[in-house]
Amino acid sequence: MALPVGYRQGVITAITVVLGFSLVFLRFWGFEAPGDWDVSSALSAIVMGISIVGQVVTLWRSLQIEDDDPAVYRKTLRWFLGSTIVLLIGVALSVLSSSQVI
Structure with missing residues (x-):
C-alpha cells in the first residue's frame, strides 16, 4: 500500500x-x-x-522511491523529528550561550 x-x-517541503x-x-x-x-x-x-x-539524511531518504512504503516513510519521519529536536536543543544552547547564562 502506497502513501x-x-x-x-x-x-x-x-x-x-x-x-x-x-x-x-x-x-x-x-x-555574523x-x-x-x-x-x-x-x-x-x-x-x-x-x-x-540529520536533516540532509532525512531529505535524502524522503526523495527515495522506497519512501512510498509506509514503514520507510515512518522511519523518515522519525529521522525528521529527531533532527528537529536536536536543532531545538542547539538553538536553545546558542541562546543561553549568547546571553552568557552558560
Missing part, C-alpha cells in the same frame, strides 16, 4: 524549510553575530551541525 498523494511533498532555517541561523549566529567564541558556543554549533546532517 496517499501529497504526503511526501508536504514532508519534503517541511524538511527544506527547517533545513533552510538551520543553515541561515547557523550562518548568522556562527559568523558579535561576541567571542567559547566552549558553550562551540558546543551549540556542533549540536546544530549534527542536526543539519
Whole structure:
C-alpha cells in the first residue's frame, strides 16, 4: 500500500524549510553575530551541525522511491523529528550561550 498523494511533498517541503532555517541561523549566529567564541558556543554549533546532517539524511531518504512504503516513510519521519529536536536543543544552547547564562 502506497502513501496517499501529497504526503511526501508536504514532508519534503517541511524538511527544506527547517533545513533552510538551520543553515541561515547557523550562518548568522556562527559568523555574523558579535561576541567571542567559547566552549558553550562551540558546543551549540556542533549540536546544530549534527542536526543539519540529520536533516540532509532525512531529505535524502524522503526523495527515495522506497519512501512510498509506509514503514520507510515512518522511519523518515522519525529521522525528521529527531533532527528537529536536536536543532531545538542547539538553538536553545546558542541562546543561553549568547546571553552568557552558560
